[in-house]
Amino acid sequence: MSATPRPFSNVLDRSNSGEAVAKALSLAIHEHRLAPGTKLGEDDLAEIYGVSRTVVRAALQSLAHLQLVDMRRHRGAFVAQPSLGEAQEVFEARELLEPRTARMAARSSTSSNIKSLQGHIVEEHAALAADDPGRALNLSGLFHIEIARIAGQATIAGFIETLVARSSLIIALYWRRESALCEKHAHHALVQAIAEGQEQLAEELMRSHLVDIHSALDLRERPAAARSLKEALMR
Amino acid sequence: MSATPRPFSNVLDRSNSGEAVAKALSLAIHEHRLAPGTKLGEDDLAEIYGVSRTVVRAALQSLAHLQLVDMRRHRGAFVAQPSLGEAQEVFEARELLEPRTARMAARSSTSSNIKSLQGHIVEEHAALAADDPGRALNLSGLFHIEIARIAGQATIAGFIETLVARSSLIIALYWRRESALCEKHAHHALVQAIAEGQEQLAEELMRSHLVDIHSALDLRERPAAARSLKEALMR
DNA sequence: TCATCTGATATTGTATACAATATTGCGTCC
DNA sequence: GGACGCAATATTGTATACAATATCAGATGA
Incomplete structure (x- = not known):
């Protein structure tokens, strides 16, 4: 039925x-x-x-x-279909904003903040276990936004929210199948650094985490993909 | 008539x-x-x-x-009526984003970019001379946005655009009448540094310019201004 | 056979009408 | 006389009807 x-x-x-x-x-x-x-x-x-x-x-x-x-x-x-250039921009902006934000979160986090972050990770694992990568990706984004909220910068958190959203589109377009998604450990280590108030470590972990994701994208110039038909076929 | x-x-x-x-x-x-x-x-x-x-x-x-x-x-x-906290956040975000952006603009600016920036300054002076401070303030904001555009980061430029917009409200609410608005020299020096490709200098000038504006605001806790009537009057 | 033009169609842009709800003034009751 | 409740009013939230325009198919001509 x-x-x-x-x-x-x-x-x-x-x-x-x-x-x-x-x-x-x-x-x-x-x-x-x-x-x-x-x-x-x-x-x-x-x-x-x-x-x-x-x-x-x-x-x-x-x-x-x-x-x-x-x-x-x-x-x-x-x-939306972010171009290669826009994809680069989005990740450059994230690499500028988020490490600093993680540092601030490490400075100001409370134990209930940590609980919330750990909850996100648990849900993310559950989604992966249930073979629901879409949901896992969304939860992963929420994790990043939550960190910005914890840092107490609502304005920057809003920016990061839009960057995370666009990142989801970028991943849909440019993710390399070959590279496994290995965020589990990254997020876990990040929460630990934040919980322990290790500002420098948190900042570094966030930076390298973003670089990891960034380099798991295939952002090489496409031969003719997004160009005009004329340019691609006339010659 | x-x-x-x-x-x-x-x-x-x-x-x-x-x-x-x-x-x-x-x-x-x-x-x-x-x-x-x-x-x-x-x-x-x-x-x-x-x-x-x-x-x-x-x-x-x-x-x-x-x-x-x-x-x-x-x-x-x-x-909108940004609160004191929001005002702080907005300027913290600007101080995080814009110096870096000025540096990038110094790296990548063309002579036509410089012309455009100088044009902004001229218009700004004209508005001040015509005793139209509102228009001058708006042009001053456009100047900052233009720099972000020149830096070639459309995403970050968008963020700065919203920050500039909110700054206008913040200035309307918290500007100290005593402090003269002394942006003329700041903007001029900034353009010169960008034109000459002096990245470090451009970054520093932008930072200090923003700090100047920030400190010309009266962001001390108001006694009862924005609080609830109850809190202000009950006692 | 191919290009171009034209009109039919479908979809978006805008205006207006109606429904829902917060505000406010008035009346009643205590 | 003051507090509370209620209804009148004004304003926003939503639906629908109409206008404007891009798309696409088919016809027409070279």
């Missing part, structure tokens, strides 16, 4: 349905259920979530501000 | 009117024509700009993402 399909979301009965739709879409993108380039038709989404196009549009605009979707006039909204 | 009032904007005939309204409001906030806390009624704005509430809402949501306005459910939109 097959149930009628339902929207893939737990929280659509929230008071502000616009944010709810944005959250649902954001989660779907983070978990790689929506591939970069996917068209997000307003009517389709409105029907799926049982709301009007008005609220769908608000949600899409919200995601566009986070650069998770691309809205083009009279063309529609699409899941 | 008094002309009928017209919206304070030059670009309301653009194709995407939502962005146009957002730009007009953003400019008004940057130039301190709209004070923090001002209520932004949707019907009022719709009438002023001659568009429907739909597009006004889109514009307000856009500004809310930049944290220039506060939207509260069933209450309306208001020009």
Whole structure:
């Protein structure tokens, strides 16, 4: 017996349905259920979530501000496809912001903060064990955001949130299958350094962790991939 | 003879009117024509700009993402009022991002970049001479954003754009009248360092420039200003 | 056979109408 | 006289209808 399909979301009965739709879409993108380039038709989404196009549009605009979707006039909204250059930029920005943030977190973390971080790691392991890499990736991102929150810099945490979101798209586009995802130990060691207040170590661990991820991406110039048809075929 | 009032904007005939309204409001906030806390009624704005509430809402949501306005459910939109803590955070973030950015700009600037920066300075002086400090402040912000653009980091430039925007609100709220605004020399020296490719100097000048602004703010704890009525009056 | 033009279609952009809810003034009750 | 409750009002939240425009298929001509 097959149930009628339902929207893939737990929280659509929230008071502000616009944010709810944005959250649902954001989660779907983070978990790689929506591939970069996917068209997000307003009517389709409105029907799926049982709301009007008005609220769908608000949600899409919200995601566009986070650069998770691309809205083009009279063309529609699409899941964003960061270019190689943008991918480089995103990771350069993360490598600038996050090590410093980890240092601050090491200075100011409380024991309940540590508990929360460890909870993230446990969930991440569970998701991997359940063969749900999308969910694991999303949780991994939340881990980074949580560290910024712990550091007590809400503004920078907001920046990191957008960088993590875009990183998810970048990973979807440029991840090298060959390289195993070996974040488990990195996150664990990081939490330990933060818990023990070892600022310098935390900063270094975060930096090398980001470099690890960065170098597990295939960011070499593609031969003709993203160029114009003319440039690729005329000659 | 008094002309009928017209919206304070030059670009309301653009194709995407939502962005146009957002730009007009953003400019008004940057130039301190709209004070923090001002209520932004949707019907009022719709009438002023001659568009429907739909597009006004889109514009307000856009500004809310930049944290220039506060939207509260069933209450309306208001020009944001950054707290003391938020003000500190914003300037800490700027002091983290912008010196590095200035260094990168010094490495990669072209002569046309320099021309553009000098143009900003000239306009800024003109605005000051015309006794239009709001416009001068806005141009000063654009100067900082331009540097980030020159550095070739669009992502970080976007962050700085939001930080500059919030800085404008912070200055409106916390600027000490006593301190003169002495940015002229700072900006000029900065451009020179960037033009000559002196990376270290550019980084240092940007850092000290930001510290100057930061310390020209009165960010001491207010006795009761932003606290709750209860806390302020009950005793 | 291919290129170009044109109109039919589908999708987005905008306006307006209706629903939901916070605010506020007034009346009543204690 | 003051506090509480209630209804009137104004404003925002959402849905829907209409307008504008990009896309695409088919026709027409060279």
